[in-house]
Amino acid sequence: MPTSSRFNSTAALVLCSLLAAPLCGADLKAQPGYVSSELIYEMAPFPSCHASTIVETGDGLLAAWFGGTDEKEPDVGIWTSRLKDGQWSPPVEVANGVESADVRYPTWNPVLFQPKAGPLMLFYKVGPNPDKWWGMKMTSTDNGQTWSKPERLPDGILGPIKNKPVQLANGDILSPTSSEHDGWQVYFECSTDGGKTWTATKPVNDGYKLAAIQPSILFHKDGRLQAIGRTMNDVVFQAWSKDDGRTWSAMTSTGLPNPDAGTDAVTLADGRQLLVYNHNSVRDDAGRTPLNIAVSDDGENWESALVLEDDPTRHFSYPAVIQTADGLVHITYTWNRERIKHVVVDPAKFKTSPITAKTPMSATK
Numbered sequence: 001m002p003t004s005s006r007f008n009s010t011a012a013l014v015l016c017s018l019l020a021a022p023l024c025g026a027d028l029k030a031q032p033g034y035v036s037s038e039l040i041y042e043m044a045p046f047p048s049c050h051a052s053t054i055v056e057t058g059d060g061l062l063a064a065w066f067g068g069t070d071e072k073e074p075d076v077g078i079w080t081s082r083l084k085d086g087q088w089s090p091p092v093e094v095a096n097g098v099e100s101a102d103v104r105y106p107t108w109n110p111v112l113f114q115p116k117a118g119p120l121m122l123f124y125k126v127g128p129n130p131d132k133w134w135g136m137k138m139t140s141t142d143n144g145q146t147w148s149k150p151e152r153l154p155d156g157i158l159g160p161i162k163n164k165p166v167q168l169a170n171g172d173i174l175s176p177t178s179s180e181h182d183g184w185q186v187y188f189e190c191s192t193d194g195g196k197t198w199t200a201t202k203p204v205n206d207g208y209k210l211a212a213i214q215p216s217i218l219f220h221k222d223g224r225l226q227a228i229g230r231t232m233n234d235v236v237f238q239a240w241s242k243d244d245g246r247t248w249s250a251m252t253s254t255g256l257p258n259p260d261a262g263t264d265a266v267t268l269a270d271g272r273q274l275l276v277y278n279h280n281s282v283r284d285d286a287g288r289t290p291l292n293i294a295v296s297d298d299g300e301n302w303e304s305a306l307v308l309e310d311d312p313t314r315h316f317s318y319p320a321v322i323q324t325a326d327g328l329v330h331i332t333y334t335w336n337r338e339r340i341k342h343v344v345v346d347p348a349k350f351k352t353s354p355i356t357a358k359t360p361m362s363a364t365k
Contacts, residue, residue: 028343031306032351035328035344039335040081040088049079050317051162051262052332052340055112056324057120057143060084063332064110064122065340067091076106078124080144081340088342094147095138097126108133111160112144115167118194120144123159123175130180135159137195157189157198162214163229163264163320174245176215176227183207184232186215188245204239204248212237212251216265218273218299226273226299228265231258234281238299256302256355257281261288262318268347269323273299276308276319276331288317291333293345295352303352308333308343316341323347 028034046067054063061083068076077096082089097105108125115121119139127133135153140146153159158177165175175189175198185203204227205212215229215237225241227248235253256277263277272295279292290310294302308331309316319333328344335341 028306028308033306033345033347033349035346037341037343038088040332040340040342041091042339044079044091046075046079046091048337049340050334050337051109052318052334053110053112053164053320054322054330054332054342055114055120055164056322056330057114059143059145061324061330062112062120062144063088063340063342064094064112065332065334066107066110066124067093068106072106072129074104074106076108078107078110078122082144083342094122095124095136095150107136109162111162111164113160113165113173115173115194116171119148121195122147125158125161132181133158154198156200159189162262162318163216164322166217166219168244170244172244174217174225176217176229178213178215178229179203180213184211184213186212186227186229186237186239186251188215188217188227188248190245201246201248205237205251210237210251214262215239216263216275217245218265219267220299221271228254228263228275228299230260230262232260232282234258236263236275236277254300254302256294259288264319264321266321266323266329268295268329269327270347272297272347274305274321274323274329274347275302276321276333278317279304287312288315291316291319293331293350294355295347295350302355304355305347305350305352306345309335 048070049067052065064080067079077093079091097107110124113121119141122138125133135158138147160175161177173191178186185207187203188201189198211232215227218226227239236256236258237251238254239251240249259280261278265275275294291308293306295305296302314336317334321331331343
């Protein structure tokens with residue numbers, strides 16, 4: 001396990017012995033704030049799926065994910081489904097890694113993003129593995145019903161690696177990304193022209209002593225940005241920016257555990273921060289369960305809000321989260337690598353609890 005002065009193994013062990021989720025996920029419907037849940041599809045022309053993304057369009061919600069025989073297999077493509085009139089449409093493949101009649105690469109980690117002006121964007125990766133993949137982008141002017149021809153992003157630009165970009169007050173688009181070819185390094189890509197061109201910041205971390213990827217970006221009332229995400233170091237990381245993401249502080253721990261699994265977060269309309277994550281650590285060796293929601297007023301002191309899943313026989317991972325115009329929060333995530341699940345919650349109705357040493361990690365421990 002990578003170590004550092006902030007993220008050493010002893011500290012991680014102490015951390016994970018103190019932190020626990022105070023709600024049991026056995027009955028999602030009984031928890032304050034729950035609205036609805038469903039699998040986006042029951043049947044699909046692929047057996048395995050992962051890495052969903054969701055966006056609100058002018059024509060309802062649109063979700064995407066990668067699906068195929070299995071992760072890293074050449075037949076893995078990008079699939080979408082639309083929620084309209086209360087029903088998700090059958091999955092449709094909109095992109096793949098076909099290079100020629102003889103060459104096809106797997107696709108990875110789609111990210112949907114609707115800027116304030118301009119077309120809907122779909123970013124994804126193509127390549128044999130995360131060490132060697134490259135960034136791709138398509139756009140849609142009809143809310144994702146049809147898409148432009150795929151465009152390869154410039155060398156050195158990967159696009160958002162898992163979680164959605166954000167748009168700053170000046171209109172700039174800030175994309176949270178990371179690389180895995182030289183350790184796990186987080187950095188950010190910025191576009192000042194609506195996504196036509198991009199520039200990249202320097203990495204925030206060294207990639208080895210502190211190995212981190214897949215950040216989300218949060219807004220704070222004092223003007224700061226906060227990045228938060230996945231590590232190999234048993235904790236969810238955080239970093240801060242005072243200059244709209246051009247430079248970032250050193251990474252530190254949020255005080256929340258992470259079992260080397262993807263997270264996502266969003267700043268709510270009321271100013272609170274909402275994080276979806278697996279409240280578990282590598283040392284617990286329980287895999288990617290439970291799947292939890294935590295909220296915070298300041299991005300540093302987190303409280304448990306809701307447990308989405310808690311079943312040691314299955315894995316629940318790679319959440320994507322947005323807040324729609326009606327104030328509800330929509331979350332999609334991988335359900336045991338077999339389906340994509342969609343859960344709706346109302347953050348105004350959460351009954352939060354402090355995360356303390358006295359509360360059980362999950363219903364199964």
